[in-house]
Amino acid sequence: MSAGVRIRGVLPEDLAAISAIYNHYVRESVVTFDEEEGTTEDWAEKHARLSAAGMPFLVAVDAVSGQVLGYALVQPWRVKSAYRFTVEDSIYLSADAAGRGIGRVLLGALLEACAAAGLRQVIAVITEGGAEASIALHTRLGFVETGRLRDVGVKFGRPLGTVLLQKSL
Numbered sequence: 001m002s003a004g005v006r007i008r009g010v011l012p013e014d015l016a017a018i019s020a021i022y023n024h025y026v027r028e029s030v031v032t033f034d035e036e037e038g039t040t041e042d043w044a045e046k047h048a049r050l051s052a053a054g055m056p057f058l059v060a061v062d063a064v065s066g067q068v069l070g071y072a073l074v075q076p077w078r079v080k081s082a083y084r085f086t087v088e089d090s091i092y093l094s095a096d097a098a099g100r101g102i103g104r105v106l107l108g109a110l111l112e113a114c115a116a117a118g119l120r121q122v123i124a125v126i127t128e129g130g131a132e133a134s135i136a137l138h139t140r141l142g143f144v145e146t147g148r149l150r151d152v153g154v155k156f157g158r159p160l161g162t163v164l165l166q167k168s169l
Contacts, residue, residue, distance in 0.1 A: 004064065005102055007109040010057045010071065015043040017068035018059070021094050030130040030160055031092075033153040050075060055087065056113035060097070060106045069097035072110040077123055085120040091134070103137050111141065115169040122169065127153075128161040135163060143167040 010018070023037040050057050050073060057073040070093035077086040091107050114122055124138045128148060139145075143165035151159040 006063045016040045018071045019043045072106045088123045122167045124165040126163045138165045
């Protein structure tokens with residue numbers, strides 16, 4: 001594990017920090033296709049929904065200060081019941097946590113939690129041409145590319161595609 005970092009389940013008091021981490025990427029990058037910032041209340045609703053569904057939602061925190069350094073979650077891939085064992089992952093780190101190995105530890109813990117929850121497939125939908133570090137992270141943890149969707153989004157006036165990666169648990 002990355003020194004000085006602890007991985008644990010999300011607590012309600014983490015949601016403001018999670019919102020701030022995510023909103024940074026909404027404002028500053030193309031790694032999310034969201035164009036409007038969310039609120040802590042939005043994250044509380046998501047947390048409640050994912051918890052009720054038994055979906056893992058984890059945070060990486062500084063072991064000394066307790067500061068949230070990043071989060072990872074999964075949510076259902078599709079709503080039809082036949083997809084119930086397949087999820088889509090999402091992982092974001094605070095800007096000051098990047099490059100410290102935290103993403104690898106966090107995503108590894110998320111995959112373990114998914115397996116423990118009986119999930120079978122994890123899908124990553126990653127922006128093409130803007131999230132190379134995320135593609136590399138997922139690949140290092142055993143995800144394989146299964147497809148690409150060209151020009152399916154537009155953000156900051158730029159057409160964007162996605163890379164689909166998949167991991168069997």
